[in-house]
Amino acid sequence: MKAQDLVDLKQKAVGEAASAAAPSDLEAVRIKYLGRNGLLPEIMKGLKDVAPADRPEVGRLANELKNELQAAIDSRREALETASGAQKAKAFDTTLPGRWRTLGSRHPVTQIIERATSIFSTMGFTVADGPDIETEHHNFDALNTPQEHPSRDPKDTFYLASGLLLRTQTSPVQIRVMENQKPPVRIIAPGRCYRRDATDATHSANFHQIEGLYIDRQVSMADLKGDLTYFARQMMGENVQIRFRPHFFPFTEPSVEYDFSCHVCGGKGCRVCKHSGWIEISGAGMVNPKVLSNVGYNPNEVMGYAFGMGVERIAMILFGIPDIRLLYENDVRFLGQY
Ligand code: DAH
Numbered sequence: 219m220k221a222q223d224l225v226d227l228k229q230k231a232v233g234e235a236a237s238a239a240a241p242s243d244l245e246a247v248r249i250k251y252l253g254r255n256g257l258l259p260e261i262m263k264g265l266k267d268v269a270p271a272d273r274p275e276v277g278r279l280a281n282e283l284k285n286e287l288q289a290a291i292d293s294r295r296e297a298l299e300t301a302s303g304a305q306k307a308k309a310f311d312t313t314l315p316g317r318w319r320t321l322g323s324r325h326p327v328t329q330i331i332e333r334a335t336s337i338f339s340t341m342g343f344t345v346a347d348g349p350d351i352e353t354e355h356h357n358f359d360a361l362n363t364p365q366e367h368p369s370r371d372p373k374d375t376f377y378l379a380s381g382l383l384l385r386t387q388t389s390p391v392q393i394r395v396m397e398n399q400k401p402p403v404r405i406i407a408p409g410r411c412y413r414r415d416a417t418d419a420t421h422s423a424n425f426h427q428i429e430g431l432y433i434d435r436q437v438s439m440a441d442l443k444g445d446l447t448y449f450a451r452q453m454m455g456e457n458v459q460i461r462f463r464p465h466f467f468p469f470t471e472p473s474v475e476y477d478f479s480c481h482v483c484g485g486k487g488c489r490v491c492k493h494s495g496w497i498e499i500s501g502a503g504m505v506n507p508k509v510l511s512n513v514g515y516n517p518n519e520v521m522g523y524a525f526g527m528g529v530e531r532i533a534m535i536l537f538g539i540p541d542i543r544l545l546y547e548n549d550v551r552f553l554g555q556y
Pocket of ligand 1: 389429430467501502527
């Protein structure tokens with residue numbers, strides 16, 4: 219056995235390992251060279267016949283053959299295994315049942331806002347927007363809210379360190395629109411409001427309103443009643459009744475609160491309407507002339523009506539949702555029903 223024979227043999231063996239097409243071929247290569255009766259043990263046995271001067275070199279080369287061949291076999295095995303895994307992954311089992319994907323749905327609050335927006339847009343209203351973080355001026359002062367009015371109390375309103383506040387109503391959007399636009403004005407402003415209310419079945423510190431404002435030369439309480447009645451019928455169905463009760467708001471004069479007949483019991487009285495047959499939707503009225511002059515309008519030339527309605531209220535009666543908290547728990551099993 220000469221040194222050169224071993225170098226040639228190593229090259230041949232490593233080549234066979236690297237080109238093995240399947241794990242069984244690879245195993246055959248291993249047995250042929252490294253197995254108990256393979257070529258390498260035979261070479262080791264023949265080492266004693268090699269001339270003593272050549273022995274160390276032949277021994278070293280035999281070891282090198284063993285190590286390099288083993289490494290080639292290992293790396294080829296790994297490559298073959300990876301390839302067969304990929305092959306399996308590619309195979310597609312057409313008998314497997316399909317995978318269901320859950321289809322999302324719009325949040326009930328969003329649905330009410332979208333429906334209301336489309337109803338009011340048929341009446342010529344466009345959508346206006348304002349910031350959630352408001353100035354006291356827009357949220358209270360310009361809306362003619364007296365300094366001592368209970369709604370300004372820090373027990374009811376979230377004041378921020380900066381002197382700003384989280385708007386308690388969408389009414390400040392009225393002010394922002396009128397400050398920037400000459401009459402006539404016909405807008406609705408859906409948005410989020412914040413109050414320091416303790417949470418219960420009908421109250422949440424965070425809720426939504428849709429504000430409405432219509433300013434022109436001749437606008438009357440009859441327009442307000444007619445428009446809100448039309449809206450109520452479109453939203454709740456033809457049979458809904460609407461009721462106005464005298465009330466007070468600093469920004470309207472006269473002011474009313476308005477109720478829809480209970481959608482759940484049809485006005486007969488049930489748990490949802492607390493057996494009154496009516497559900498309070500929110501406030502409205504003729505815009506107070508002081509508010510008009512606060513934004514630079516001439517109260518002798520223009521007048522208007524305004525309203526603000528609670529979105530969650532409408533969602534709850536329209537969809538029969540008994541507790542406002544359900545709307546804010548983000549449980550898709552609940553939300554997906556609407
Ligand atoms: N901002 C009032 C509230 O939060 C609702 C309201 C009443 C809005 C009368 C109006 C209005 O625009 O004219 O309770």
